[in-house]
Amino acid sequence: MPYKIEIVKSAEKESQKIDKKYLRRIVASINTLSDNPFPLNTKKLVGSDSSYRLRAGQYRILYEVDTNNKIVTIFRIRHRKDAYK
Numbered sequence: 001m002p003y004k005i006e007i008v009k010s011a012e013k014e015s016q017k018i019d020k021k022y023l024r025r026i027v028a029s030i031n032t033l034s035d036n037p038f039p040l041n042t043k044k045l046v047g048s049d050s051s052y053r054l055r056a057g058q059y060r061i062l063y064e065v066d067t068n069n070k071i072v073t074i075f076r077i078r079h080r081k082d083a084y085k
Helices: 009-015 020-032
Strands: 005-006 040-044 051-056 059-068 071-079
Touching: 005 009, 005 020, 005 040, 009 040, 009 071
Parallel strands: 005 071
Antiparallel strands: 040 051, 051 059, 059 071
16 A cells, blocks of 8 residues: 655745756655655654655655555755755
8 A cells, every 4th residue: 555645835835946857856756755655765864763865866855754654744845955954
């Protein structure tokens, strides 16, 4: 059973500011999370039990995984230089 993907409103706003040529790659990366929320290019964020980082070119997708309810919550989509501030 695939995971449900939820995008927080602030992450949606951040994605609207991203150039269209990068947005296609980001959306494709997000869609792969429904099948496998832990792909090879994912790293766990330090200091959190369920937060992860996914690389999509120059951008980072920060998300949390709820394995019990099978939900992936995306809470930040930013350029790599601003992603962790």
